[in-house]
Structures are given as C-alpha cells and as structure tokens.
Amino acid sequence: MAELKTKPTETSVDSFLNEQVADSNVRKDCHTIIQIMEKVTGEKAKMWGSAIIGFGSYHYKYDSGHEGDICAVGFSPRKANLTLYVLGGTPAQDELLQQLGRYKAKGGCLYIKKLSDVNLEILGGIIRRCYLSKNATK
Numbered sequence: 001m002a003e004l005k006t007k008p009t010e011t012s013v014d015s016f017l018n019e020q021v022a023d024s025n026v027r028k029d030c031h032t033i034i035q036i037m038e039k040v041t042g043e044k045a046k047m048w049g050s051a052i053i054g055f056g057s058y059h060y061k062y063d064s065g066h067e068g069d070i071c072a073v074g075f076s077p078r079k080a081n082l083t084l085y086v087l088g089g090t091p092a093q094d095e096l097l098q099q100l101g102r103y104k105a106k107g108g109c110l111y112i113k114k115l116s117d118v119n120l121e122i123l124g125g126i127i128r129r130c131y132l133s134k135n136a137t138k
Helices: 013-020 024-041 091-100 120-133
Strands: 046-048 052-055 058-061 067-070 073-077 082-085 104-106 109-112
Touching: 013 024, 013 046, 024 052, 024 073, 024 082, 024 120, 073 120, 091 120
Parallel strands: none
Antiparallel strands: 046 052, 052 073, 058 067, 073 082, 082 109, 104 109
16 A cells, blocks of 8 residues: 555644745745644644644544544645545535635535625634544544
C-alpha cells in the first residue's frame, strides 16, 4: 500500500502562511480560522502534508480495508477560496449551513471566498459538530 502523503509534519504553520499566502487579507482570515479551530478543538494548529492546517486526529477505515489517520478538522488556503474540511453531513449541521452565509459545499468540504461572507459563530458550530462527530483523539 502506498504511503499516505497527508500526515503531520514539522513545518511551521506561520512559515507556511507567510510563504504560501501572498494576500494579507487571506492570511488574516487564515489566522482567524486557526483561532476558531483551536478554541473549538482545544488542539494547536499543525501542518498536515504540504498545504493543510489541521487540528486533532482520527483514525478511519473504509469497507475496502483502506485505513489511516487524518486531522479531525482542518483547512487549506487555496487560490480560489478557503477550503475547510469540516462537513459531516449531519442534519444538525445542515441546519447550521442554512444560517452560515455565502459558501459552496461539496463532499466533506466547505468553500468560502472570505470570512466576511459568513457568520463566524455559526462556522464555529459547524466545526464543533464535525470535530465531535469524529471522536477526535487528543
């Protein structure tokens, strides 16, 4: 089986943001997301792979037998938007999404152009539900 590429690294989150995120407004949004995720999870931000800032971890195993560890919640500043890995498809989360503001969603990802487009309190609730649903380990 191939080695997983998305695993914790020793890369500094601040170094990653300073080197990879040129737009100061996006960098500010990233720091705000980090604050929210740290508060919700009680975990410190850690780089997972080369571009994901993650919090906590959980072990997954698919019916196919494929298994591994991944961050319980996380995000990545992409060129087109901020990609948050926080969707779990629960009815309670769906209710929160209706109150969130402007976003797109697909699979387990929430896509936000800028944080001013969304309600940060609702975003925190979405993150919390996702984190708790994965029985994150500390």
